[in-house]
Amino acid sequence: MSKRKEEATVYSQEMLTDGIYSLWIETSMASQAKAGQFIGVFTGDGTKLLARPISICDVKSDENLLRMVYRVSGGGTDLISKLKKGDKVSVIGVLGNGYEKAACGYNEESSNCELIPLNKSLEGKKVIVIGGGIGIPPMLLAAKSLQCEKVMVLGYANKNTFLKDEFDKLGQVYISTDDGSLGTKGTVIDAIKENGVSGDVIFACGPMPMLRGIKAYAKEHGMKAYISLEERMACGVGACLGCVTKTVNKDHHTHVNNTRICVEGPVFDSEVVDI
Amino acid sequence: MSKRKEEATVYSQEMLTDGIYSLWIETSMASQAKAGQFIGVFTGDGTKLLARPISICDVKSDENLLRMVYRVSGGGTDLISKLKKGDKVSVIGVLGNGYEKAACGYNEESSNCELIPLNKSLEGKKVIVIGGGIGIPPMLLAAKSLQCEKVMVLGYANKNTFLKDEFDKLGQVYISTDDGSLGTKGTVIDAIKENGVSGDVIFACGPMPMLRGIKAYAKEHGMKAYISLEERMACGVGACLGCVTKTVNKDHHTHVNNTRICVEGPVFDSEVVDI
Amino acid sequence: MNTKVTIAGVELKNPVMTASGTFGSGQEFSEMTDLNKLGAVVTKGVSSVPWPGNPTPRIAEVYGGMLNAIGLQNPGIDVFIERDIPFLQDYSCKKIVNVCGKTVEEYLAVVERLNDQPIDMMEINVSCPNVKEGALAFGQDARVLEDVTKKIKAVAKKPIIMKLSPNVTNIKEMGLAAEAGGANAVSLINTLMGMKIDINRKKFVLANKTGGFSGPAVKPVAVRMVYDVAHTVKIPVIGMGGIATAEDAIEFMMAGATAISVGTMNFVDPETTSKIADGIEQFMKDKGIEDINDIIGCVE
């Protein structure tokens, strides 16, 4: 499971909907990648030096293929969106803990528990898989990885959805849209309520307000929620302390209630973080 | 004759000999370009912002084609050497005076004489066209432009010559090489002496020691020599005063015996500059 | 939509200016970009007598920018008045003349000559890192700066902009000193002191060893200093240092600059200034901003 920087090869790139791209790359990292982990993608431009953290959306381990789905939101992702089949792209990874480690409380450095395989720890449970906006992509691999019962709730801005077909194949999908043009008008929580969705555990990724809502919802319903956070990153490997999030208790690294999203996260037990 | 920045299209690129490239670009500047003038070539890399001054080696005005022959000597020329047919490349030009203006003493700003067409002013004269090293390329267009009698003397490092065939088509060519592997062993001056080359006017471009030698030779033989100088440039259009060379008399711009190579040059009457 | 800004009573049609020393006297770039689209042209520094400048090489390229050690080569105030000022009269942009000197007397001599010329303001360069005497020394000591400013203001009949050096511990202090001396505005940043070594030849790339560092690479330092000064003094601040795009220009204005100057990027794209002027208007349109003055210092 060692991290490394590697030159990957672009396998394919396509635009899914306006400004949202799907990029498959060939990399030896594919076989290690787990749902909820991410990689750092370099732009190759000397004026934009830092890696762009992008979640792993899907993998085909046997073909060494790894997929990212991302939104062009600035100069770096714009450059990445110009990559074509056969182009080289430098990536660093695999980064972060992923849902599996988060869900069993495993922590790479403190190692205060053993890593329990995700599907073992979730046996007999039902997971609500929630994605909002550009937080939807990592939930695809999460949903695919789950062998237990699951239901998916996806929140889009409007009816220009992406990846929806692929989620549909995995089970029941409920949709919310900000403008009501598809599914429930409102948030993913609104969709959960409207459709009477229930479950034992939540896996989620999305914008901060959504995650706050999920944290509150999980608490109210006595559920566990594992949520994936974002922060600006420099190193991606825990060295720069750029990417911290506040924690309820002392973090094990610095003991100051500030834990690193790139190493101890990005997926956290919602009760652990103070968001 | 206005200067401008333009996006040109690469028409062809080939390596002539180790590290020396020939690049044809399609640009509207081609029809204005005169022997001894140069253009600024941008790298397209935000970490290498300044234009690389490269002499015009040849033109095909009717096809809007302009040719540069250059040596990869650093990061910028290395990037330029990677350009392929159809690629876009930003250029600024046409820059500098060229042999024609220099030879008639014409000066864009002071305009203290009228621009006499080169071949009119040289009627009945014989020109020794001298190029040394990477100073050889601009002499091709110079030689081609001359309708009067001419003889060419080219100095290479060794027998790995470039452009020699093309010069051969234009008249008598004498060669010198540093290592003696072809032609006269030594400098272009050695080749001139060895071959008893004579003429009325010298047109030259090459490294500073060669130009100093030519200046001395011309003085000794009572000849006029027009030599092309190099200096680091930022603007290329006379605004930054980065690229000056010392002059014997007060220069017309600043009145301090420092004239701008990018505007008043790069071609100077060897008696005017204090090199 | 209003894009006009006012500095010391001088109204600029837009906040886009050229940075001294990068645009000649305006003439050199006039065939490549439309001077009438500019808020103001700031000319190359002019001294009381012609200055030859430094030996070459004077230019070095660095990552995302450049070093220069021109050393203020200029034809002196006589030629400047005779040749360069008349040229600019044909254009509607404001005219700001940058003044340099080795002694206070030299500054004063130039300022007096410029007093009755058809120009709008004078910018005093007390911050050039490329000349041994005067210049930078005046700009690195707050008391000296205040004193020079006072003496210049005592003779100047046009608004005075003091151009500050970034090579100081405390830029706020320098802004306050210029203000205390009576400056009508300050401009910053001049170049950072930099060096480049050619490792293959074991030699400095610049004959002068050190040079002034400018270009996109310096922008974060410049924005910080413009913010610091603009939030300290009451006089207008003119911001510069690495501006390449309308977004950069707006960043400086949000940091507190009333106007901005483009330097190094003129060399990379002669139309940078006019693209920035257009880009600012587009930004205002997109965001529904009616008056450009609402942008100035609006960062929270």
Add this chain to the structure above:
Amino acid sequence: MNTKVTIAGVELKNPVMTASGTFGSGQEFSEMTDLNKLGAVVTKGVSSVPWPGNPTPRIAEVYGGMLNAIGLQNPGIDVFIERDIPFLQDYSCKKIVNVCGKTVEEYLAVVERLNDQPIDMMEINVSCPNVKEGALAFGQDARVLEDVTKKIKAVAKKPIIMKLSPNVTNIKEMGLAAEAGGANAVSLINTLMGMKIDINRKKFVLANKTGGFSGPAVKPVAVRMVYDVAHTVKIPVIGMGGIATAEDAIEFMMAGATAISVGTMNFVDPETTSKIADGIEQFMKDKGIEDINDIIGCVE
């Protein structure tokens, strides 16, 4: 061929070190690059008690570099001694611990705790622009710097490197002050103060408003300062600021640095340091340089 350099009696197998704060305690990068190839690892700054650092966002990317406003988050000297120092014992590189504090007493407390630890040197950070008290203030006033250095030297049992801030008018003066205070070496540059504004949100990108600017973009400033200090003081100088390649490292050494540190570029390529170590050897081979010490300060 000799690539060893010596600083204050400590022999480094090569001049390549990591810059404090960019390499954690060494552990974070240890699976990505071989610590045994390094001359020394310099750890993240450590204070007497745990520090939480600044609010997020703490990172902003800028043209050719980055801004950081970490604010020296660190677990304090207790955890550091218990966890981080032991980790490094398995490696043959030298160990340099970077020390930070808000008061002189806090620095002294950490230095005393480190005195009997298996480390080689201490680097004193008096130049961090991201904490309000102490730190930078100590590094921007020559008299204060000399005084702090003296007090630290009075208790330190390991060689002391004073890390200088580039945010000063006169870097030579600061080098001399550290030397006068008894420092065994100086290192520079720490980060330049910078700022970035998100113009769409009219907000500072960093929660702390300003941040420390580092990366390739700052190199010309760093080389100039290293040259100035190395040609002023007699103690060794450790150079850093934007180093990305072996050529950059050699440039700093030619300017006068005895050793060099790589900071920001570790984030861009974790193997930067080891590539630099190899690249320096290659350069020496190509140029027939027998002893790396012949490169130090050789620029003419």
